[in-house]
Amino acid sequence: MRPAHFAFLVLALAGGAFALTFVDAAHLRDARAQESAVTARLVKRLGLTDPVLFTEARYTRHPTQADLQSAFQDHPVAFEHFPSGSLIPPPAGILAAYEQLDRKTAPSD
Amino acid sequence: MNSWIEKQRHLIDFTLASLARRKTKNLGLFVIYTLLVFVLASVALYTHALRFEAQKVLAGSPEIVLQRLVAGRHDLIPPGYLEKIGRIRGVQKIEGRLWGYYYDSVVKANYTFMVPRDMKIERGEIVVGPALERSRGLAAGNGISFRAYTGELHTFIVADVLPEASELMSADLVLMHEDDFRAFFKIPPGHYNDIALSVANPQEVRNVAIKLLTTLPDSRPILRDEVLRTYASIFDWREGLLLALLSAAILAFGIFAWEKAAGLSAEERREIGILKAIGWETGDVIKMKFWEGLLISLTAFFTGYTAAYAHVFHLGASLFEPVLKGWAVLYPRFSLPPHIDGLQIATLFFFTVVPYTAAVLVPIWRAATTDPDTVMRS
Numbered sequence: 001m002r003p004a005h006f007a008f009l010v011l012a013l014a015g016g017a018f019a020l021t022f023v024d025a026a027h028l029r030d031a032r033a034q035e036s037a038v039t040a041r042l043v044k045r046l047g048l049t050d051p052v053l054f055t056e057a058r059y060t061r062h063p064t065q066a067d068l069q070s071a072f073q074d075h076p077v078a079f080e081h082f083p084s085g086s087l088i089p090p091p092a093g094i095l096a097a098y099e100q101l102d103r104k105t106a107p108s109d
Numbered sequence: 110m111n112s113w114i115e116k117q118r119h120l121i122d123f124t125l126a127s128l129a130r131r132k133t134k135n136l137g138l139f140v141i142y143t144l145l146v147f148v149l150a151s152v153a154l155y156t157h158a159l160r161f162e163a164q165k166v167l168a169g170s171p172e173i174v175l176q177r178l179v180a181g182r183h184d185l186i187p188p189g190y191l192e193k194i195g196r197i198r199g200v201q202k203i204e205g206r207l208w209g210y211y212y213d214s215v216v217k218a219n220y221t222f223m224v225p226r227d228m229k230i231e232r233g234e235i236v237v238g239p240a241l242e243r244s245r246g247l248a249a250g251n252g253i254s255f256r257a258y259t260g261e262l263h264t265f266i267v268a269d270v271l272p273e274a275s276e277l278m279s280a281d282l283v284l285m286h287e288d289d290f291r292a293f294f295k296i297p298p299g300h301y302n303d304i305a306l307s308v309a310n311p312q313e314v315r316n317v318a319i320k321l322l323t324t325l326p327d328s329r330p331i332l333r334d335e336v337l338r339t340y341a342s343i344f345d346w347r348e349g350l351l352l353a354l355l356s357a358a359i360l361a362f363g364i365f366a367w368e369k370a371a372g373l374s375a376e377e378r379r380e381i382g383i384l385k386a387i388g389w390e391t392g393d394v395i396k397m398k399f400w401e402g403l404l405i406s407l408t409a410f411f412t413g414y415t416a417a418y419a420h421v422f423h424l425g426a427s428l429f430e431p432v433l434k435g436w437a438v439l440y441p442r443f444s445l446p447p448h449i450d451g452l453q454i455a456t457l458f459f460f461t462v463v464p465y466t467a468a469v470l471v472p473i474w475r476a477a478t479t480d481p482d483t484v485m486r487s
Contacts, residue, residue, distance in 0.1 A: 043166050049331075051166070055440065
């Protein structure tokens, strides 16, 4: 096989895979549309306002309904420390220490 | 036409042979190029799909949520507020909502306790979200106890589990009967956590919100538009944050590609000199290098993008998931439907393929237009 033909074959394969992603996206969208519809129905039915993306603290669970106040309400590992919490999870050492503390104290709110 | 195609084929043959002579360097460039496209495309695809899905499902959330603020903090809605709001023109439906948070020290996570609007739940029973089912090992028929903030232990029977398909919105929910909720949180009858309003005419939402503020000065109306905007900005912000972190890598690639493309090695210079000496025209040398740039950048773009697509929509975006989604003890499992933004992909294509192809051509054009003897001797 000529090198040029080989190059075109590789490019065609890569281009074909690129084009296939759009076909696959349409297929997946249809397949997952049912799940989206179930979620949308539940949102309407229960009147939900926020996705369950940041559940560690009350003020991050429903960011759109949040209180006008600051972080560090519960304890240092029980919140999604926005914005640094989006970069790194808490160190294992701190987590272990607070687990202990957590068992000894009453719920915070 | 045929002779033109044949000529391009020969040029590509020659280009590939030339690339193969500097195999390691070119392969390294291709791998880094592909990785860069992969990372940028992963971030773009994931964020867009998440943003789109959030906007889609939240389109059904209440048009206005009214909170009452006392000293800058939420407070319960006292009796009488619902009647006052009922007199405002344009308001179609008013519902007092009962919902709140409960911190479960067993799994160290916050749950959202809620009284559903139109779901019948018997007293002493609860309907739980799928993540709760997983973390506490619950199933329909199981019993579970929660310690209220008064110290009393309340036991509930799990009547049902919400569908897994809705996990993005319902993972941490605990739905219960109104009387159970009031008894658990000691909320007196007639009081609510907030009020959900629907407005007959969508054009009137803002006017209704203004009337609400006039009628109830201690209230804080939150519009659905604001909810949608909040999520758009949260995901934009996270995408921006990740791209800012990646900017060092993008810059490093830029320098690497420029050095590779702009700084001709002595060997490449000699090669161009020889080609010109044996009769190649400047145009041919430029075409040859154009093919080199195009083949590398196009293949890298297609490969990187396809890998990013598979990573995001088939492998759950495992590499960037914690940064883009956030992390938590109680976390939903969900598969995003792919929504691809054509403009985003076109921008990615433009900023990855075009600059490299162009950067390859400039020094070649400079070397190819000088005298072969000078090029070979320099």
